Amino acid sequence: MTRRDWPYAGEVRCEHRDHLHADPDADPHAHPLGLHVPHPHVHDERWLRGGRLHHGHGGRYGHERGYGGGHERGYECGYGHGHGRQGWPRRHRHRRHHPRTDRRGPGPELRDKLANVTAPVGPTEAGAPVALLAIPQIGVREVVREATTADVLASGPGHRRDTVLPGQPGTSILMGRQAGYGGPFGHIGDLERGETFTVTTGQGEHEYRVLGVRRAGDPQPAKPTGDAGLLILMTGDGTPYMPRGVLQVDAELLSPAQQSGGRTPGRLAAEEAPMAGQASAWVPLILWGQALLLAAAALAWARVRWGRAHTWLVGFPVLAALALAVSDQAALLLPSLL
Known part of the structure; x- marks a missing residue:
């Protein structure tokens, strides 16, 4: 239906069957109750009461209450002249349900790289997306970027460059803020032993199982050997914005380990260490x-x-x-x- 096909008392047009019902004696711009109604300049088919958008108020209701233009035509159009009272189109909004967008989901850059199998599997430039971390128990779904400087961690969790990527043999470390910039790791201390989560990289999806939460002075887990993989999540410990130490969550790799892409050679910069500021x-x-x-x-x-x-x-x-x-x-x- 177009903007000019608004159904007046003397004319009803249906785009589904292309029928035109006209009363030659009626004023085409007259309201059935005698009111003056200007020509509508904005028309949306979703506002029509009846038609195929609302079967419950279209054919059967229109035919019985006089909102339809006949048996078949009234069901298709759902407005116009009926055998009962004269009908006048009622504006009725048809709500569309739009899926909510998860702002914490993978960004376009990482999504394209994962789809095209071009995501990095080894050392890359600082700030580049390298993985997608999903911990449903605490509502975490974050893009992980390379490096752990303060400016990189302002955008989300970061991967410590002197460790392997998640899913590879050895120890991998991911660091995130406790409270600032959304605090993506603010609740990792609530994870319990035995709970599982996933990390997706260019080598696929990798599943981890939580071994425990530890703070300064707690015993460290055994260093992984062979094809074993260990993932450590790090964040601030203590009162938000007033951390007194580092909180760590250890998790072991359950899925098969992938080929290692190596680590960033050389010594890690001082501003990439835990709790360090960015002197630059x-x-x-x-x-x-x-x-x-x-x-x-x-x-x-x-x-x-x-x-x-x-x-x-x-x-x-x-x-x-x-x-x-x-x-x-x-x-x-x-x-x-x-």
Whole structure:
């Protein structure tokens, strides 16, 4: 049905059977109750009361109550002239159920790489997505990125580059924040021994079983040998935003181990260690801070020339953006597992 095919008292058009019922003596723009109704400029088939969208209020209801235009035509169209009262189309919204999008699901980049079997299986550039971690017991479904610096962990969990990737023989370490930036690992301490979860990489889906939760001073698990694999999840321990140590969750590999892609050669950078800050954030912090001070001075001068109202109207968004940039860089100087 098009916008011009709105059913008036003298005309009803049905797009399913292409029938046209017209009353030559009726005013085509007249309301059956004598009201003046302008021509609708926006028409949506989903608003029609009747038709194939709502069988319960279309054919049978339209025929019995006078909302249909005949036995067959009334069922198809669900509006118009009937044998009972005169019908007038009632606007009725037809709700569509849209599936909720999981914002924590794999991003387009990782999804395409997994589908095309091009996801990295060894050392790669910092910040590149390498795995998808799914722990349904605590509602975790996060993309894991390469490296464990503060800026990488601001986007989600990170893979420690001096360890193998999940699913490969040996020890693999994933680190995530406890509370900051959404705190993806804020509840890993609630995992119980024997619970299972999965990690998907370019080599497939790998299943792990929790061995236990440990803190500083607790005995460490045995180092894996042969084709055995061990995964360690790390985050801050203690009060949120005030961690007093590192909490670790150990899990053993249950699925068959895949071929190792190696590790990043050389010594791991100091800012990738647990609870380390990012020293490289000092330079942008100073630059953004200077920009904030200059903007504040410019607004103080503009207040004399423009007045208070105009100055705040122009200057507030600028100051807010610069203050946000300064705070973002300052947050990178804090412990990475915060």
